[in-house]
Amino acid sequence: MFPIRDHNPSGRVPYVTYTLLAVNIAVFLFYWFSLPSDFALAKFYYTWGVVPAWLMQGEGYSGLITHMFLHGGWMHLAGNMLFLWIFGDNLEDQMGHVGYLLFYLACGVLAALLQVAGDPSFDGPLIGASGAIAGVLGGYLVLFPRAKVDVLFIFVIFFRVFSISAWIVLGIWFAVQSFNGYAATDDGVAYLAHIGGFIAGAVLVLPVLMRRGGAGFWARNQGKPPHPAAEYPVTPSRIPRVPRR
Template identity: 45%
Template structure:
């Protein structure tokens, strides 16, 4: 299943969401060489978050280096890793989820608050992944954790909004709508299952704990960053019935 779009109207232009997508695209093109050749591997090692680099002072047993022969950016990797990706599917999938869910969350906070919220969710994701394995020498990259925070905020703000899902059933291609709480709830359950099943693993793979940390961080931080006045412009906020919400949205007086 893959989300195509939601039925949540966009009130204001989501400039920060667009800017974050542009920043990730520029990093992919300029720093990661479109995902080709040695530039991709070098960028992942240099700009990725390597937990072992954060505790290289003897406080923990640092794992032998096999993936990256040299140190990364240390604590700077907590920030830079949020704009790095490992493949075309990785960046396209992340940016699509941000495109679908980011605009409405930005609408609920305003651009400045949303930017700070997004970065804090990324830090929560990094903290969760590092806490899960602080001696790991495997670099973590991707905007998934921060976007997980956006999804956590979305499920808190707009649980009843219908999300259009694209599904492939063997040779049948179809779409259907489900409430956001069902789609995003399913997503976080999958991440939790993946996180617990990956405990003790020493190889690379999906940073499930980062996804969980970002999602939980976003679900909690949204109560601090949301703007009630901005939310009044959103007919689908909270648990309002879609029929009533549609009537509110159809009233031009509520679009100002």
């Protein structure tokens, strides 16, 4: 189950979201195809990622920013960019371009610091935009809890798109991250960074909510972005129906 779109496109062009998408993709393509070996790739990750053990020794602080633009593979990149594409534009619309960029970077840094605090002796590199994007999800949940999100549900051979409120989609996402983090699932995913980024985003967006009127902002817009909802009509299938005999 994963989201594919929301029903409230931004009221203005989300230049920062587009730029973040482009930079992440360009950086990934650059090193993925230019580095000659797995050893060179690992060295690149160590140089530009966050290594908790090094950070605790006062080294590698630049990685707190650069790690957000690195990914470990195509699916890692695609998943992060999908979430940023769906949820980033409405947040940028409310925060403004500069405010949104600072918010995004702050969430990524705080997410990485929580992961470091949880395992300060870890000597591997932390990479990925997941912490920053988790902040975007947390901010989106606070501002637009009732926005409709289309979710593709796949069960074996069953495929179906459902429209679900954002608070359900993002609540489930956060619950999964929390459960896996608590269970210390050993799958190479930095769940503490996801949790930290989400909480940071939910907290850092509160001044924006207060400036918009707090609960009054929710009431005026029914908990959705203040734009007309997009309609996604289902077109009839071109496959002819075969009636029963």
